[in-house]
Amino acid sequence: MRNIFLALSLIVLGGAESVASEICSLTVSVVGPGGNPLKKEVTVEVREATGRVESARTNKGRASLCGLGVSPVDVTVGAESYRCQVVVRNVPIQWDVAAELTVTYDFRPCSSTEAAGDHAYGIANGVFSCSALVRVFDERGMGVLGTLTVARRAPQQSDQYGRIMVSFRSDETGRSVVDAVGFKPRSINLKCLSPGSFEEIIVVLKKNE
Numbered sequence: 140m141r142n143i144f145l146a147l148s149l150i151v152l153g154g155a156e157s158v159a160s161e162i163c164s165l166t167v168s169v170v171g172p173g174g175n176p177l178k179k180e181v182t183v184e185v186r187e188a189t190g191r192v193e194s195a196r197t198n199k200g201r202a203s204l205c206g207l208g209v210s211p212v213d214v215t216v217g218a219e220s221y222r223c224q225v226v227v228r229n230v231p232i233q234w235d236v237a238a239e240l241t242v243t244y245d246f247r248p249c250s251s252t253e254a255a256g257d258h259a260y261g262i263a264n265g266v267f268s269c270s271a272l273v274r275v276f277d278e279r280g281m282g283v284l285g286t287l288t289v290a291r292r293a294p295q296q297s298d299q300y301g302r303i304m305v306s307f308r309s310d311e312t313g314r315s316v317v318d319a320v321g322f323k324p325r326s327i328n329l330k331c332l333s334p335g336s337f338e339e340i341i342v343v344l345k346k347n348e
Contacts, residue, residue: 164207164232168241169200169216176200177244184218194218209234216242268308269331272339275301275317283344285319289329294318307331317342 165185169177176199183202184194188210195202211229218224223246230240275285275297282301286294290311297303309331318324322344330338 162235162237163203163205164238165204165230166237166239167202167204167214167216168239169197169202169244170241172243172245179246181216181244182218184215186213207232214240216244217246268306269336270304270306271329271337273303273305273317273327273342274339275303275319275342275344277322277344277346283319283322285317285344288316317344319344322346
């Protein structure tokens with residue numbers, strides 16, 4: 140959510156004489172940086188405390204999510220995006236009350252990457268790129284200065300905290316080796332299931348006996 144700007148307002152509407160079945164729990168208004176309704180259609184997703192998820196696409200900058208309970212919800216604007224999202228947590232929902240949430244969503248800092256689509260991740264002949272953060276620890280949970288060998292590449296050294304950030308192609312997935320002086324090497328499997336995917340991998344090494 141880097142460089143995404145957020146503005147939030149919560150307006151409670153309704154009256155004591157309203158009929159509950161006719162009231163929509165939450166309407167989300169999505170506006171651009173200038174305050175005007177966002178013309179670009181985006182997905183608004185609501186996650187309830189129970190884990191239930193409801194989503195809707197905006198129409199002229201508005202999305203209605205009506206069948207919610209009465210517990211606070213987390214709202215994600217741009218849920219279809221893997222990079223550009225605005226998340227508003229613990230939005231209050233009340234019975235027999237229509238709530239309206241206004242979110243400012245600026246997708247421009249990320250649009251150059253996402254609009255590029257496949258080309259942004261070097262897709263060619265079905266091959267694309269991914270990344271992973273490999274974190275190497277000993278059995279006490281302390282970072283270990285180690286190396287990671289991916290496919291036929293030269294070993295890549297970790298930092299002093301045992302962290303190795305690695306980029307790799309989808310045709311380089313599979314068995315890789317994490318090694319450190321005084322420890323038994325360990326194999327890991329790097330996965331590259333979709334363009335630009337990222338995972339964090341924890342590796343615990345055991346000392347040589």
